[in-house]
Amino acid sequence: DPPKLFHFNGWFELNPELKRHITEPGRFVTRDRYDQAGPMVKVTVETSSALRAGSMGPFDLRICMNVDRCIEQSPVTLTHLEQGATQVFWGNVEELLQDPDFMLGGLQIVSHSKDAWSPRRVTAEIFGTTEKLSFNVDGWFEENPLTPESYSKPPPRFAKSEFYLDECSLMVCQRDCDLNQVFDLNGKRSQVAQCVCNDNEVLKADGRTCEKMEEKNVYMSPSDSCAVPVAGRKQCGPKQKF
DSSP: OOOOOOOOOEEEOSSOOGGGGTTSOOSEEESOOOOOOOOEEEEEEEEOOSTTOOBOOOEEEEEEEETTEEOOSSOEEEOSBOTTOEEEEEEEOGGGGGOTTOOOOEEEEEEOOSSOBOEEEEEEEETTSSOEEEEEOOEEEOSSOOOGGGTOSSOOSEEESEEEESHHHHHTOSSEEEEEEEEOTTOOEEEEEEEEOOTTEEEOTTSSOEEEOOOOOOOOOHHHHHTSOGGGOOOOSSOOOO
16 A cells, blocks of 8 residues: 555644643644544645735634535644745645545635734645645734724735635625636636626626616606607607508
8 A cells, every 4th residue: 555644733742731832833732642544635825925914823724615514623724824935734634535525615714813814825735636726815814803904005805713715705795606617628627706796786897896787767758759849759660651
């Protein structure tokens, strides 16, 4: 059998004490631990170069099929995130061994830090499959977030302690959003999102917000019609001879 790789993010010691590792957080501090190998997940994050965009963390990244189906038990933990840097994190997701039909549809990021973080791009892929997602992110993650306007000018699209990432959620549509899966000639899957407005609205140029549809009134009352001079009236229908 091929070798199995385990990616731990924690501490082993004779007398476990979490306080000793408070500046270098991990998923556990323990004397012993049993882990079953699962498929490897590679997460690549590019942190924004904006002021104070980096963070010590930790942040949990969970892989999801959809917003209601995320694997919470085996997150990839993100720590020591450097401003303007691209970093790679690894994890093993044991639950995928019992879910061979899992399709990567989104990512959920949960903050466990008061040190805010602003990623510019997040990519996740499951090794041994074609499942891969990559998102451009315009937001901030913090355990107790402020209003978006408090972080930068112009403000980011969101500031959250927990946020589900897919192309629709990142659009931050004013109304609803349609998310479609598109396959290219090589079978590679990608997401295409489209904001949707109400029936009496049209989508504005920003692609996210709606405005009321302008109604053109072409109705003319009988009295208004009779007030038009005979010479100026337009013929309706075929001309009849009597």
